[in-house]
Amino acid sequence: LAVSSRFDAQINRINAVTSNVSNAVSFSQTQDGYLKKIAKALDRMSELSVMSQDVTKGAADIALYQTEFAAQAAFINDLAAKQFNGVTLFTATAKNVTVDSEGATFAMTGVGSATAYDLTGSNLSTGAAAAQAAVKTMIDTVAGDRATVGASISVLTAYNDQLAVLRDNLSAANSRIKDVDVAEESTNFARSNILVQAGTAMLAQANSVPQSVLKLIQ
Secondary structure, three states: OHHHHHHHHHHHHHHHHHHHHHHHHHHHHHHHHHHHHHHHHHHHHHHHHHHOOOOOOOHHHHHHHHHHHHHHHHHHHHHHOOEEOOEEOOOOOOEEEEOOOOOOEEEEOOOOOOOOOOOOOOOHHHHHHHHHHHHHHHHHHHHHHHHHHHHHHHHHHHHHHHHHHHHHHHHHHHHHHHOOOHHHHHHHHHHHHHHHHHHHHHHHHHHHHHHHHHHHHO
16 A cells, blocks of 8 residues: 555656646747747848848839838847746746656757847838848758757657656556455455356255155155
8 A cells, every 4th residue: 555655645746747747848849839930031131131232223112121020030030029827938938847746857958039030120111132142041040940949859758658667567566555456356256256157056956855755654
């Protein structure tokens, strides 16, 4: 019973850890989803920065490009400030995720920040080439951050699989301690049932003998 109680406690902790790890995976997947949107916006900003360097375009045309460029930059800044259940998605601070029942942790590397992807200072009207360079640098940064997030998802998923295996094995071991062996007990029940029926039959037979004798006497 003492061993079983410890198993029960550990299994419950594993269930809690599994929930924590699954939430961390969801957090990272949300990060990656937003980074994908940021990357798409950067692609468009890169295109606009090149188009604005067309020698056939006048100042009015470039101003129109700048309008969209600025809107995309504001959109990226908005995404960079998003939260997941009240927790900031993009921060350089690592998050320690509990990954086993004994309290071991995995450091989920932080990426970005509220201003890490800020390109609002770039302006196509005053420096299209410089804006293009800034966008290219940011594209590389976002690609690296997506790789970091992807690595965290991969490791956390592996921990989740490991926890599932451990929980199944502990549950099986605990079952052998606490639960009845159905096959063995079914065999015992059948044997006992046969003995009871045989005993009942023998008793009935024994009771019938005096009755037969009485009939002969009569």
